[in-house]
Amino acid sequence: MWKHQTPGIPDEYFERVEDVPITKEEVRVIQISKARLSKGQTVYDIGCGSGSISIEAAHQVGAAGKIFSIDIDQNAIDLTKKNLEKFQISNVDVILGNATQKINDLPPADAIFIGGTGGETAEIIKLCESKLKQGGRIVIGTILVETLYSVLNTIEKLKFSSIDIIQVTISKSRKTSTGTMFLARNPVTIISATKI
Numbered sequence: 001m002w003k004h005q006t007p008g009i010p011d012e013y014f015e016r017v018e019d020v021p022i023t024k025e026e027v028r029v030i031q032i033s034k035a036r037l038s039k040g041q042t043v044y045d046i047g048c049g050s051g052s053i054s055i056e057a058a059h060q061v062g063a064a065g066k067i068f069s070i071d072i073d074q075n076a077i078d079l080t081k082k083n084l085e086k087f088q089i090s091n092v093d094v095i096l097g098n099a100t101q102k103i104n105d106l107p108p109a110d111a112i113f114i115g116g117t118g119g120e121t122a123e124i125i126k127l128c129e130s131k132l133k134q135g136g137r138i139v140i141g142t143i144l145v146e147t148l149y150s151v152l153n154t155i156e157k158l159k160f161s162s163i164d165i166i167q168v169t170i171s172k173s174r175k176t177s178t179g180t181m182f183l184a185r186n187p188v189t190i191i192s193a194t195k196i
């Protein structure tokens with residue numbers, strides 16, 4: 001389904017349902033690169049939504065790697081499973097529940113993506129820190145100012161170094177009757193760091 005080594009699977013390749021978000025392809029590419037993944041690694045995708053990050057991460061870590069995808073929403077779990085089937089990926093465990101209740105059961109991680117916290121940002125980041133191996137990477141994507149505030153308040157007090165914060169606004173071209181214009185999407189803030 002995706003024969004390329006590079007990430008950036010077009011959004012339209014994924015199955016979608018109403019009310020389950022997807023991390024858009026250009027933003028997803030940046031998040032994947034910030035995680036600095038290698039073959040054989042163990043990765044969590046917290047708030048997996050449509051499963052697009054899990055699928056891109058699975059391509060990066062290969063068959064020897066393992067992905068754990070958690071979401072609190074049954075619709076997101078069903079959609080992630082559908083997309084895993086579509087992309088013929090089998091090394092992903094899909095877990096229904098609140099990340100605060102599920103992270104403790106997982107094996108140590110080389111990299112963790114956080115795409116949703118439902119307001120429990122601080123607790124989830126603390127749990128992730130306890131599970132990340134030394135040198136492991138955390139990558140958090142958020143559109144909410146409140147989540148960013150909570151991330152900053154938490155991450156700086158924990159065992160993380162090289163905290164990097166970027167904000168990206170992607171504009172996509174659209175044909176009009178007179179030519180081609182750009183339409184801006186909402187900005188996304190991406191926070192990444194390394195576990196000390």
Ligand SMILES: C[S@@+](CC[C@H](N)C(=O)[O-])C[C@H]1O[C@@H](n2cnc3c(N)ncnc32)[C@H](O)[C@@H]1O
Pocket residue numbers: 020021022023024046047048049050051052053070071072073076097098099100115116117118119120
């Ligand atoms: C923006 S979406 C993530 C999109 C996903 N990265 C993708 O590419 O499709 C955020 C997801 O986080 C989930 N979520 C929010 N709070 C959660 C929590 N405490 N535990 C698990 N999942 C949670 C939501 O149900 C939602 O599906």
